[in-house]
Amino acid sequence: MRKVIIAGNWKMFKTRAETLEFLQGFLPQLDTTPDDRDIVLCAPFTDLGTLSRNLHGSRIQIGAQNVHWAESGAFTGEISALMLVEVGVRYVVIGHSERRQFFGETDETVNLRLKAAQKAGLIPILCVGESKQQRDAGETEAIIFKQLEHDLIDVDQEHLIIAYEPIWAIGTGDTCASAEANRVIGLIRSKLSNPDMTIQYGGSVKPDNINEIMAQSEIDGALVGGASLDPQDFAKLVNYKV
Numbered sequence: 227m228r229k230v231i232i233a234g235n236w237k238m239f240k241t242r243a244e245t246l247e248f249l250q251g252f253l254p255q256l257d258t259t260p261d262d263r264d265i266v267l268c269a270p271f272t273d274l275g276t277l278s279r280n281l282h283g284s285r286i287q288i289g290a291q292n293v294h295w296a297e298s299g300a301f302t303g304e305i306s307a308l309m310l311v312e313v314g315v316r317y318v319v320i321g322h323s324e325r326r327q328f329f330g331e332t333d334e335t336v337n338l339r340l341k342a343a344q345k346a347g348l349i350p351i352l353c354v355g356e357s358k359q360q361r362d363a364g365e366t367e368a369i370i371f372k373q374l375e376h377d378l379i380d381v382d383q384e385h386l387i388i389a390y391e392p393i394w395a396i397g398t399g400d401t402c403a404s405a406e407a408n409r410v411i412g413l414i415r416s417k418l419s420n421p422d423m424t425i426q427y428g429g430s431v432k433p434d435n436i437n438e439i440m441a442q443s444e445i446d447g448a449l450v451g452g453a454s455l456d457p458q459d460f461a462k463l464v465n466y467k468v
């Protein structure tokens with residue numbers, strides 16, 4: 227049985243006060259959430275301690291949005307996997323398209339981060355996906371296969387989640403048709419040594435399309451940006467019905 231994970235990626239949103247306000251609105255709505263799904267919140271570094279203190283004993287697990295590959299060292303501004311583990315983090319997003327696009331992330335550094343995260347006991351959420359230009363040029367499969375081939379060198383596929391996030395669907399409201407997301411995720415699965423890996427879809431997932439997305443046979447969850455910021459919307463997402 228593949229594990230279903232609904233994860234919020236807060237990106238660079240929410241101060242500590244806003245995080246507490248979110249929890250106040252969201253937590254009471256978890257009472258009716260079926261336990262066949264895991265829930266993860268991937269927050270900015272400065273919110274991780276707040277989440278950890280306030281989610282003790284809760285079913286929500288905590289994720290970060292990046293991690294450096296070295297265990298420690300003179301890397302001003304970076305955070306190590308051990309530092310994340312120490313504040314109660316269990317998951318970490320690696321290779322998000324925003325990091326590949328704006329911060330020089332390459333398949334080589336993604337691979338280093340994946341291995342360092344796993345070594346410390348974190349479960350990476352590896353993001354892959356094509357741009358609009360690549361899709362229009364018919365390169366979707368080639369781009370994703372290339373990402374997987376390089377990113378996964380010597381990576382443990384038993385302790386890994388993949389998120390298929392077509393770049394053109396992120397933050398645009400232009401969701402990938404669920405059948406197409408299902409097709410691409412099926413192709414991703416065919417390249418893996420662990421066929422039971424949880425593979426999420428990400429890109430404009432909202433309360434009004436989550437049921438259709440989760441009804442797809444290959445899709446094991448969602449990585450949600452914008453709609454995870456609102457406690458009512460995120461509650462609707464984790465309470466999806468198929």
Ligand SMILES: O=C(CO)COP(=O)(O)O
Nearest residue numbers: 235396397429430451452
């Ligand atoms: O990038 C995403 C999640 O990592 C998706 O963002 P949106 O849900 O805002 O499109």
